[in-house]
Amino acid sequence: MIGIRQLNATEGFQHMEALAEVLLDCVEGGASVSFMAPLPRAAATSFFEKVVEGVQQGDRILLAAFIDSKLVGTVQVLLSTPPNQPHRADVAKLLVLRSARGNGVGASLMEHAEEASRRAGKTLLVLDTVTGGNAEKLYTRLGWNRVGVIPNYALFPDGTWCDTTVFWKKLI
Numbered sequence: 366m367i368g369i370r371q372l373n374a375t376e377g378f379q380h381m382e383a384l385a386e387v388l389l390d391c392v393e394g395g396a397s398v399s400f401m402a403p404l405p406r407a408a409a410t411s412f413f414e415k416v417v418e419g420v421q422q423g424d425r426i427l428l429a430a431f432i433d434s435k436l437v438g439t440v441q442v443l444l445s446t447p448p449n450q451p452h453r454a455d456v457a458k459l460l461v462l463r464s465a466r467g468n469g470v471g472a473s474l475m476e477h478a479e480e481a482s483r484r485a486g487k488t489l490l491v492l493d494t495v496t497g498g499n500a501e502k503l504y505t506r507l508g509w510n511r512v513g514v515i516p517n518y519a520l521f522p523d524g525t526w527c528d529t530t531v532f533w534k535k536l537i
Contacts, residue, residue: 367470368431369477377417377427383436384416384429385409391460392522397495398458402522416441426481430461430470437465440474442482442490454482456492459500471503479536488536493518496528509534 372380385406392404400408419425424445430438438461442454456478461470482490494500496514505511509532518529 366432367468367473369473370429370431371477371481372417372420372427372429374417374421377413377420380429380436381410381413381417384413384439387436387439387460387462388412388458390462390464394463395521395523396460397519397521397527398460399519400522401520401524404522419443419445426478426485428474428477428481430465430474432465432468432470437462438470438474440478442478442485442487444485444487452487453489453491454485454487456482456490459494466499471500472507475503475507479534483536489533490536491531491533493529493531496530501530504532507534 377384388398388400388409389404389406391398392400392402416425416427420427424443426442426444428440429436440459441457443457444454446453459471459474479490492504494504512531512533515529515531517526519527521527
């Protein structure tokens with residue numbers, strides 16, 4: 366059974382190593398999530414330290430997925446937007462351990478991200494993802510609207526080019 370929890374800053378620091386491990390596993394698996402391979406553990410930990418600081422400041426929501434009390438996935442909702450976009454948030458860094466994929470973890474995290482965004486007063490979400498990847502299929506299945514593709518937007522961890530697809534979803 367998958368359990369999803371919104372982590373406060375204290376819980377984020379308590380789960381720091383597990384969060385870093387999820388990021389390391391995704392990068393090792395070739396996911397284009399802003400990092401190049403090999404990703405040092407210290408860099409993965411430092412990334413999540415900054416994430417948790419953002420949670421502490423109220424700038425982001427951090428969700429974590431657990432199976433049998435093991436943290437297996439995470440996603441963030443970035444709440445801090447310009448003054449003319451108070452209704453919007455960005456969904457970022459949907460990360461699931463490779464060993465936990467195919468069990469609905471990503472879908473469950475996204476459904477909870479949408480609900481947490483509603484509770485935060487957001488009515489529009491945006492995100493981007495690797496074109497042609499499993500996440501793109503997931504977002505389509507969950508009712509997200511495809512804007513288009515930006516070619517050569519980023520790099521995969523091995524240094525090869527990666528196209529990116531942009532999505533949006535209106536929350537009702």
